[in-house]
Amino acid sequence: MKKSVYSMCGMCTVRCPIRVELEDNRVTWIEGNSHLLGGAMCAKGSAGMALVDDTERPQQPLIREGGRGAGRWQKVSWHTAYDYITDKLKKIKVEHGPESIVVSSRSGPWQGMYETFCHALGSPNYANHDCTCGSNTHHASLSLNGVGRTGFVYDIKDANHLVLFGRNMFASLSIAENLQTLDMLDKGGRLTYVDVRQTMTGLKATRFFQVRPGTDYALALSFIHEVIRKEIYDKDFIEKYVSDFDELCSFVEQYSPAWAAKECGIKEKAIKDFVEEVAADMPRVIFHPGWNLSRYKDSFYASRALHILNVLMGNIEQQGGLIIPKEPGDCGVKGIRNLNCPKPDIKRADGVGWKYPHFDKNLGLAHLFFPAMRSGNPYPIKAWIAMRHDPFTGMPDPQEQKLAFDNCDLLVSIDTHYSEFGWYADVILPESTYLERDNPICLQKGSTPRLTVRRKALEPTFDTKPAWEIFKQLADRMDIGEHFPYNTIEELYEWQLEGTGYTIKDFEEKGFIPLTDKVIMYDRDKLDGQFKTPSGKIEIISKKLADAGLESLKPYESPIKPPKGMFRLIYGRSAVHAHGHTINNPLLHELMPENTLWINKKSAAKLNVGEGDVVDVVAENGVTERVRAHITEFIHPEAVYTVHGFGRQVPLQTRAYHAGMSDQKLMVGKLDDWDKAGGAINLCEVFVTVRRSSRNPKRRVEL
Amino acid sequence: MNKYMIYLNTKRCIGCHGCEVHCKTNKNLPVGPILCEISHDPLKSLRGVPKTEFAFRSCYHCDDPFCVTICPASAMIKREDGIVYVDQEKCIGCMACAGACPWGIPQLNPDSGKAIKCDYCMERIDNNLKPACVSKCTTHALKFVALSDL
Numbered sequence: 001m002k003k004s005v006y007s008m009c010g011m012c013t014v015r016c017p018i019r020v021e022l023e024d025n026r027v028t029w030i031e032g033n034s035h036l037l038g039g040a041m042c043a044k045g046s047a048g049m050a051l052v053d054d055t056e057r058p059q060q061p062l063i064r065e066g067g068r069g070a071g072r073w074q075k076v077s078w079h080t081a082y083d084y085i086t087d088k089l090k091k092i093k094v095e096h097g098p099e100s101i102v103v104s105s106r107s108g109p110w111q112g113m114y115e116t117f118c119h120a121l122g123s124p125n126y127a128n129h130d131c132t133c134g135s136n137t138h139h140a141s142l143s144l145n146g147v148g149r150t151g152f153v154y155d156i157k158d159a160n161h162l163v164l165f166g167r168n169m170f171a172s173l174s175i176a177e178n179l180q181t182l183d184m185l186d187k188g189g190r191l192t193y194v195d196v197r198q199t200m201t202g203l204k205a206t207r208f209f210q211v212r213p214g215t216d217y218a219l220a221l222s223f224i225h226e227v228i229r230k231e232i233y234d235k236d237f238i239e240k241y242v243s244d245f246d247e248l249c250s251f252v253e254q255y256s257p258a259w260a261a262k263e264c265g266i267k268e269k270a271i272k273d274f275v276e277e278v279a280a281d282m283p284r285v286i287f288h289p290g291w292n293l294s295r296y297k298d299s300f301y302a303s304r305a306l307h308i309l310n311v312l313m314g315n316i317e318q319q320g321g322l323i324i325p326k327e328p329g330d331c332g333v334k335g336i337r338n339l340n341c342p343k344p345d346i347k348r349a350d351g352v353g354w355k356y357p358h359f360d361k362n363l364g365l366a367h368l369f370f371p372a373m374r375s376g377n378p379y380p381i382k383a384w385i386a387m388r389h390d391p392f393t394g395m396p397d398p399q400e401q402k403l404a405f406d407n408c409d410l411l412v413s414i415d416t417h418y419s420e421f422g423w424y425a426d427v428i429l430p431e432s433t434y435l436e437r438d439n440p441i442c443l444q445k446g447s448t449p450r451l452t453v454r455r456k457a458l459e460p461t462f463d464t465k466p467a468w469e470i471f472k473q474l475a476d477r478m479d480i481g482e483h484f485p486y487n488t489i490e491e492l493y494e495w496q497l498e499g500t501g502y503t504i505k506d507f508e509e510k511g512f513i514p515l516t517d518k519v520i521m522y523d524r525d526k527l528d529g530q531f532k533t534p535s536g537k538i539e540i541i542s543k544k545l546a547d548a549g550l551e552s553l554k555p556y557e558s559p560i561k562p563p564k565g566m567f568r569l570i571y572g573r574s575a576v577h578a579h580g581h582t583i584n585n586p587l588l589h590e591l592m593p594e595n596t597l598w599i600n601k602k603s604a605a606k607l608n609v610g611e612g613d614v615v616d617v618v619a620e621n622g623v624t625e626r627v628r629a630h631i632t633e634f635i636h637p638e639a640v641y642t643v644h645g646f647g648r649q650v651p652l653q654t655r656a657y658h659a660g661m662s663d664q665k666l667m668v669g670k671l672d673d674w675d676k677a678g679g680a681i682n683l684c685e686v687f688v689t690v691r692r693s694s695r696n697p698k699r700r701v702e703l
Numbered sequence: 704m705n706k707y708m709i710y711l712n713t714k715r716c717i718g719c720h721g722c723e724v725h726c727k728t729n730k731n732l733p734v735g736p737i738l739c740e741i742s743h744d745p746l747k748s749l750r751g752v753p754k755t756e757f758a759f760r761s762c763y764h765c766d767d768p769f770c771v772t773i774c775p776a777s778a779m780i781k782r783e784d785g786i787v788y789v790d791q792e793k794c795i796g797c798m799a800c801a802g803a804c805p806w807g808i809p810q811l812n813p814d815s816g817k818a819i820k821c822d823y824c825m826e827r828i829d830n831n832l833k834p835a836c837v838s839k840c841t842t843h844a845l846k847f848v849a850l851s852d853l
Binding site: 186586632 | 718720723727729734746752839841842
């Protein structure tokens with residue numbers, strides 16, 4: 001029997017809208033939703049079909065036998081696994097208090113479900129993965145604009161000029177954003193790209209700055225300097241909505257294009273020419289404030305500077321600029337209900353909200369649970385439930401993490417595949433793949449808000465379950481089932497949609513429900529109340545930062561050069577993989593079975609390393625990863641670069657096992673190297689030695 | 704006379720290799736054969752900016768295809784609209800076609816033991832749809848062009 005189902009992709013966390021065709025419970029076709037993407041889909045999206053068929057993923061719940069990480073598993077029923085987990089959780093609750101339980105997950109529209117479970121258990125310690133992703137960008141926007149990083153959507157298609165600092169959008173794909181950008185370029189728009197190496201995005205750019213690693217903040221400051229010097233800013237907007245503009249003017253006086261050119265290793269004229277372009281293109285100029293900007297020690301301030309540039313452009317609530325996302329209320333309709341449980345009034349173990357008052361209390365900072373795990377302060381952490389979150393792949397130094405995790409009595413991994421953390425955990429609960437499960441309805445805010453939903457396209461191949469059922473079952477056993485007011489997904493949908501006038505059937509026509517048929521824009525003269533800072537203004541000098549003892553306008557400090565013979569290790573993404581999630585997917589593995597280490601041509605010549613040679617990449621304490629070299633003149637000589645997610649050590653993932661190198665394993669001691677202002681881990685502050693590996697045979701000695 | 708061709712707008716191509724997987728999944732191919740291919744030359748510095756162009760190749764559907772004449776089983780067929788395809792019923796998997804093709808386009812499907820090549824997804828064409836690579840191209844860079852339109 002043939003059928004067609006609108007749903008949401010799950011190969012990466014962009015969650016593009018899709019339509020799936022099936023015949024007799026077999027997927028025959030997946031495409032991007034034609035109403036929103038015109039069918040467009042990336043390689044990962046199509047490879048979802050191989051994910052369903054992949055037998056190298058957990059096929060039923062597993063409970064560990066033998067030591068952690070030994071890889072001996074007992075196959076158990078779901079009831080046994082649920083009972084095992086909840087018996088342990090009950091014991092931990094009694095002995096150490098509910099606050100000793102941590103729940104972590106990826107960020108996104110379904111965080112509320114996992115957070116609800118955590119809070120209902122009595123623990124405030126839910127955290128998403130943003131300490132290795134958007135935390136700096138989020139907090140930079142909060143400190144300046146009073147709204148977080150989802151507080152604006154970018155109207156790229158109507159822009160004249162998009163400026164990207166390391167936002168390699170044509171490799172870290174978001175198809176809707178990609179289409180907007182290419183449409184903008186087709187219309188004659190400009191794209192300026194800043195990175196330490198050439199990328200797919202740089203190829204499409206009309207201007208490319210290859211900067212010295214760690215100098216993004218310097219370049220952004222010189223842009224501000226030049227924009228202010230030439231008075232290319234929206235004076236009315238600043239007058240009306242921005243405080244402390246004079247402080248900004250005197251602060252950036254020292255950061256001239258000539259100075260930045262020297263600091264970043266680029267041409268002064270190029271900076272000046274760029275600002276000329278900006279003058280011609282404003283206000284429709286978007287400075288992207290960063291996506292995964294958990295990189296350098298000053299990434300928070302770099303992001304803040306980019307946000308400030310947007311403010312100077314006066315591009316907020318402006319076509320071709322930053323649009324304030326609209327909600328159901330703006331469309332005159334009632335919103336959906338989401339699972340929710342108030343956070344228990346207990347100090348968070350990661351210090352967010354009390355030790356670090358300037359961070360967003362709702363998101364937490366996952367890496368700051370490790371100090372608590374190690375020291376027992378402010379209280380011990382005894383259980384960690386990782387919902388589609390892989391701390392060992394996402395965060396630095398898994399060896400160091402393991403020492404801390406060994407103080408826990410229960411480690412649970414809920415995921416569709418074997419994560420590195422899952423392999424070390426006590427219990428693996430296999431979630432059904434995105435094609436085999438339903439997820440709750442979610443609201444997509446924007447200039448045209450809509451409701452979307454992921455629907456199960458086919459019955460699960462193996463004995464796997466959807467998250468809504470897993471958390472319901474765990475909650476019932478922990479006597480907190482009332483926070484999950486449903487037994488079936490249909491009941492959950494009904495509960496979510498109650499009072500909206502919509503039913504789940506209304507999603508079937510297009511895969512989403514538009515809440516408006518026209519773009520909703522606020523009056524730019526009446527934006528008071530939109531900037532939720534203490535003063536209600538866009539705060540150049542943030543009271544919140546000042547209260548936390550942090551500067552708002554931080555003087556630039558030059559990044560240290562790698563010691564002689566060493567390189568700064570930079571990571572990134574390719575268009576065919578989504579970090580560690582997809583490395584073992586048969587079709588994506590075929591496209592990219594291993595990563596490589598990009599080395600500058602001149603540096604490689606000194607090391608006597610040629611294209612394709614095996615190199616040892618050595619961290620300071622001797623930890624070594626091995627990988628093939630890619631030699632190019634288009635990377636800064638201070639840096640070496642690799643695609644993140646490889647070098648996996650789960651033996652049952654035969655394709656991914658030890659294929660390529662892992663950057664996070666080389667970040668020895670870097671779990672505690674994080675940004676006190678932005679909260680994110682500094683993932684590009686590690687230096688490595690590269691040498692030609694002894695694994696390159698000199699000559700053949702056997703027959 | 705060839706009626707169709709696939710055109711790549713290199714200005715929009717981002718070298719994401721999506722087309723290769725769209726093609727494979729539509730034809731239900733295992734790891735091994737890749738019927739269309741995105742490639743690019745090494746980066747070159749143009750006025751200080753490293754640049755390259757992408758190219759797309761599937762099958763040229765030659766006017767006078769060597770693969771058709773060499774096939775001992777008459778399994779390689781050129782349709783009236785120019786599409787060259789493998790009749791999977793007739794193919795004996797000898798791969799003479801691959802040897803005869805100047806570009807080695809036909810490939811062995813290890814699952815079926817038979818030759819497989821780009822046929823512009825002719826079942827889709829016959830249903831007024833576009834080839835998989837074009838339908839799902841990530842950036843709408845690939846276009847399916849009917850030459851009679853020109």
